[in-house]
Amino acid sequence: xxxxxxxxxxxxxxxxxxxxxxxxxxxxxxxxxxxxxxxxxxxxxxxxxxxxxxxxxxxxxxxxxxxxxxxxxxxxxxxxxxxxxxxxxxxxxxxxxxxxxxxxxxxxxxxxxxxxxxxxxxxxxxxxxxxxxxxxxxxxxxxxxxxxxxxxxxxxxxxxxxxxxxxxxxxxxxxxxxxxxxxxxxxxxxxxxxxxxxxxxxxxxxxxxxxxxxxxxxxxxxxxxxxxxxxxxxxxxxxxxxxxxxxxxxxxxxxxxxxxxxxxxxxxxxxxxxxxxxxxxxxxxxxxxxxxxxxxxxxxxxxxxxxxxxxxxxxxxxxxxxxxxxxxxxxxxxxxxxxxxxxxxxxxxxxxxxxxxxxxxxxxxxxxxxxxxxxxxxxxxxxxxxxxxxxxxxxxxxxxxxxxxxxxxxxxxxxxxxxxxxxxxxxxxxxxxxxxxxxxxxxxxxxxxxxxxxxxxxxxxxxxxxxxxxxxxxxxxxxxxxxxxxxxxxxxxxxxxxxxxxxxxxxxxxxxxxxxxxxxxxxxxxxxxxxxxxxxxxxxxxxxxxxxxxxxxxxxxxxxxxxxxxxxxxxxxxxxxxxxxxxxxxxxxxxxxxxxxxxxxxxxxxxxxxxxxxxxxxxxxxxxxxxxxxxxxxxxxxxxxxxxxxxxxxxxxxxxxxxxxxxxxxx
Numbered sequence: 001x002x003x004x005x006x007x008x009x010x011x012x013x014x015x016x017x018x019x020x021x022x023x024x025x026x027x028x029x030x031x032x033x034x035x036x037x038x039x040x041x042x043x044x045x046x047x048x049x050x051x052x053x054x055x056x057x058x059x060x061x062x063x064x065x066x067x068x069x070x071x072x073x074x075x076x077x078x079x080x081x082x083x084x085x086x087x088x089x090x091x092x093x094x095x096x097x098x099x100x101x102x103x104x105x106x107x108x109x110x111x112x113x114x115x116x117x118x119x120x121x122x123x124x125x126x127x128x129x130x131x132x133x134x135x136x137x138x139x140x141x142x143x144x145x146x147x148x149x150x151x152x153x154x155x156x157x158x159x160x161x162x163x164x165x166x167x168x169x170x171x172x173x174x175x176x177x178x179x180x181x182x183x184x185x186x187x188x189x190x191x192x193x194x195x196x197x198x199x200x201x202x203x204x205x206x207x208x209x210x211x212x213x214x215x216x217x218x219x220x221x222x223x224x225x226x227x228x229x230x231x232x233x234x235x236x237x238x239x240x241x242x243x244x245x246x247x248x249x250x251x252x253x254x255x256x257x258x259x260x261x262x263x264x265x266x267x268x269x270x271x272x273x274x275x276x277x278x279x280x281x282x283x284x285x286x287x288x289x290x291x292x293x294x295x296x297x298x299x300x301x302x303x304x305x306x307x308x309x310x311x312x313x314x315x316x317x318x319x320x321x322x323x324x325x326x327x328x329x330x331x332x333x334x335x336x337x338x339x340x341x342x343x344x345x346x347x348x349x350x351x352x353x354x355x356x357x358x359x360x361x362x363x364x365x366x367x368x369x370x371x372x373x374x375x376x377x378x379x380x381x382x383x384x385x386x387x388x389x390x391x392x393x394x395x396x397x398x399x400x401x402x403x404x405x406x407x408x409x410x411x412x413x414x415x416x417x418x419x420x421x422x423x424x425x426x427x428x429x430x431x432x433x434x435x436x437x438x439x440x441x442x443x444x445x446x447x448x449x450x451x452x453x454x455x456x457x458x459x460x461x462x463x464x465x466x467x468x469x470x471x472x473x474x475x476x477x478x479x480x481x482x483x484x485x486x487x488x489x490x491x492x493x494x495x496x497x498x499x500x501x502x503x504x505x506x507x508x509x510x511x512x513x514x515x516x517x518x519x520x521x522x523x524x525x526x527x528x529x530x531x532x533x534x535x536x537x538x539x540x541x542x543x544x545x546x547x548x549x550x551x552x553x554x555x556x557x558x559x560x561x562x563x564x565x566x567x568x569x570x571x572x573x574x575x576x577x578x579x580x581x582x583x584x585x586x587x588x589x590x591x592x593x594x595x596x597x598x599x600x601x602x603x604x605x606x607x608x609x610x611x612x613x614x615x616x617x618x619x620x621x622x623x624x625x626x627x628x629x630x631x632x633x634x635x636x637x638x639x640x641x642x643x644x645x646x647x648x649x650x651x652x653x654x655x656x657x658x659x660x661x662x663x664x665x666x667x
């Protein structure tokens with residue numbers, strides 16, 4: 001746990017060690033005192049001894065000893081020493097206390113109320129309000145706010161957040177938000193998700209992306225986005241968060257709050273950056289979710305981590321070739337070790353970190369999960385969901401005021417794609433039945449991706465190795481020339497099992513060109529049903545609603561439970577009803593009829609009678625008659641008002657006498 005002090009931890013400065021240990025002490029429930037500290041002539045901390053506030057036995061004079069003391073001679077200590085690398089290393093860490101700990105009351109201890117040296121109370125208050133200018137010039141906001149996990153609140157931010165949440169709740173009853181407060185009521189973190197995001201997660205929870213670009217790049221808006229992929233292969237918003245720092249504690253709170261918002265439903269796979277804090281939080285909150293580090297972020301970090309090396313350009317080119325040119329695990333292992341030995345990178349900490357976590361980011365290790373097309377290779381940037389609308393200069397007030405406009409634009413684009421997928425024709429480029437098969441099922445965007453793979457089969461040659469094993473030679477472009485690569489494809493005709501070591505189907509859900517080439521070679525012109533994913537179909541939402549109906553809860557007298565259940569049922573119908581004009585008009589008519597029925601008690605009773613079980617029938621002289629007030633499986637119900645008059649029995653003889661004719665006997 002990187003939030004707990006331990007021997008060997010490294011820090012950059014005196015303030016970083018002190019703030020880190022105070023955070024730990026505040027969570028655990030005790031105070032902190034600086035017992036000893038020494039500095040070099042250059043101002044670097046040489047040695048720092050931090051102890052529990054109950055260290056020692058108090059003063060020795062009789063007057064002090066006569067009064068009760070809180071000192072218990074607690075031996076919990078942390079020692080930080082300056083090493084040759086210019087960093088402070090923790091040694092002699094002891095975390096055992098000889099007194100009870102009280103996390104809920106620790107915030108009232110004096111050590112958490114003392115301001116750093118050189119900082120007045122007036123400066124702190126003005127910095128918190130965003131008033132950073134003084135008569136003597138510009139004064140930067142104290143860095144302690146970030147270190148202590150408080151959001152940088154500018155003038156008008158608090159009012160903007162409150163107004164934003166109030167407006168969203170008024171417009172969307174299913175809107176969700178939660179805020180996290182730190183010591184003395186300071187805002188630390190925020191999470192929200194609108195009703196469309198919560199409903200979209202019910203459909204697209206198989207793979208999500210946690211985008212921390214704004215937070216890592218130190219934007220004015222420390223935004224964290226939860227993104228999924230819809231049935232058009234495009235990003236869809238699943239929630240937003242604001243974090244004050246990149247600590248494990250902050251991400252733990254964010255992930256737990258988001259999971260609560262999504263009613264505890266775990267995602268199938270999750271992609272994040274290479275942050276150690278995020279990795280620890282994902283492991284704790286999403287233990288059954290397949291976690292992946294974004295290879296796009298790793299490749300982008302090569303320049304930052306290795307840019308100062310003299311052979312940087314050669315290292316970068318060969319590292320990318322090893323990452324994306326290795327189709328098997330053992331192949332990557334061999335190539336990676338050769339690369340490290342060639343350039344002498346055995347002691348590089350970042351290279352060691354990458355190798356130890358290779359199962360989280362190397363493509364050849366990630367074929368055991370479905371990734372819905374998220375970052376198939378490093379050339380596909382995750383991109384900003386808000387399309388450049390959020391930059392370093394964007395303020396929180398500006399972002400919240402434009403939030404609904406940005407989100408509505410995304411929703412309108414998805415509706416446009418739905419309309420085109422349902423109404424637009426598909427232009428076929430071949431006479432293969434598999435192309436026509438996919439054109440009738442998939443959305444327009446996903447059909448185009450499949451069509452690109454089908455056209456690329458012209459560059460593939462198939463060689464059979466065994467009855468179910470094949471080698472496909474693919475002629476691909478590389479730079480300014482062409483190269484040939486070999487891929488292994490397995491296709492068992494009896495079981496319809498099909499697999500290619502390129503992994504495209506696992507990454508994007510589209511059958512690759514190599515598997516399509518084998519199908520064509522075997523004269524199999526229809527794709528097996530198990531490789532036609534409902535997830536990319538034009539009617540995916542309707543199919544999902546039919547396959548995953550909401551369970552009807554037991555009849556409850558709790559009005560809140562009834563409200564929640566009916567709201568969820570209606571949200572699903574909203575997603576289906578807005579797909580086309582006909583369904584939209586039909587949904588409005590049904591809503592109007594339902595509203596008229598629910599508001600009229602007489603119509604409700606008539607509808608209840610129509611929907612009640614069929615009445616029990618009795619047979620008289622071979623004819624079926626319904627018995628009033630009775631139904632199958634139960635006794636006759638008591639009827640209100642005066643009982644009906646008994647009708648006189650009419651016999652066959654009376655009828656014949658009235659008509660003057662005799663009734664012929666039955667044969």
